[in-house]
Amino acid sequence: MGFKMTETGGIDPDTWNRWHVVGCHDELPDDGARATRLLGRAITVERRGSGAEVRLTGGGALPVKVAYGYVWSSLGTPGPLFELPEHAEADRRNLNGCSFFVRTSPPRAIENFLDMAHFPFVHTGILGEEAHPDVKDYDVAISTDGREVVASNCHFYQPKAAAASTGGVDVTYRYRVPHPWCAILYKDSPAKPGRSDVIALFVQPCGEEEIVANLALFILDDDTPLPALRRFQQQIFVQDKPILENQMPRRLPLYPRADSPVRADKASIAYRRWLRQLGTSFGVLS
Amino acid sequence: MIALHDYDLSAEGYAVRLFLALLGLDYRLLPVEFYPAREHEGEEFRALSPMASLPVLVDGDLVLTEVAGILSYLAARHGGADWYPAGDAAQLGRIGDGLALSARLAATAGAVRLADGMMLPLDGAAARAEAKRLLRVIDERLWFGEAAGDDWLCPGPRPSIADIACFPHIVLAEEGDIPLIDYPAIRRWLDRVRRLPGFVVMPGVFGA
């Protein structure tokens, strides 16, 4: 109410007032601040014990929160961050799988993360294989409070679903998108039947066409060494990077029938509809 | 058996893995985490590779730590006349030139690719400008080569380890925001390398 886009440099109010990830807490340098960018502004992020300090470069302090292993900040007045209760489950290992800079818009990265159809062709022999290219029908909805997109009952054959996998399996997936640029995947755990590994993509919006993609793991795997877990995630993400960087336009088109997806990808359609509801204009073409 | 200490996303490492595959050689891969752990700079790895360079090939008592040395050794030891023209001094000289060219590509296109994706400090603009200058020279060389009936970086009917050493840095250049659209002869050459029998990919590289 009474929100003036001029006060936010043209950034839409939903984006301006949200928490955004600005780094993995464990990977911040031991001494000094790290320079990075948030929504086109130069910022610095510095570790302070178990907390952190985030400042506009040459300017004032920004709101800061450490949650789920990452530092979050905002240019506006943020409300609560989304819940991720699995983070607190004692038998999970929580780690940063990888962080890579990518030349794409934040929503393009989320759409790629939600899209199972690319697995057989981009992650051949790991998350899919060309002999099993079909995405079976699944359910997708915007939650009744309008706060997240949920996709469930996704089934897919995967030759090597996780670092701990010993063979191919039919995997069940569930996705939550509780933030325009954060998506959380729940995936059958190979180690603990009946429970899910949780893999989240937290996108740092450096600019409208520049991001840092952070893959966060909250997994039920006591045995695989840390470097092997990171190696598995890096290999997968680096296969997506050139796909993302070659998608044109880099901003996600939100106008009606934009991109006209040949295969009607339900998750993508719901995600775009949700961004329109939120009034998101950063990183999109409307 | 040959052991290769290597990082999956290393372009130099990929050159060696690609050549081992083309030669049909088995090897044991020992992963080293370049990013984010910087394991190659640790004491344990420096004992093997004092310059902290990746990859490192170990074959019996022999330890090699630079891609030019590794490819030269593998070509001479296992490549036969196809890959190691022992009696042809001029061709060996040209291959040596090509290996040095791959080191220039590593220092420019290769460095900007790593610095970009992994957010490491580098003067990206200077590295990109020099990489583009090198690519222009290579594109012209390949274009004139094609006109003379040559398909590879060094004249002759067969690829050499110069092609293998340069290929990873060039095929991955777009990851460092160096578009290859302006180098048509290079793009045809990349496709020829992709069609070599035994060709393998790495994350970020797609097959023919």
Ligand SMILES: [Fe+2]
């Ligand atoms: Fe992917």
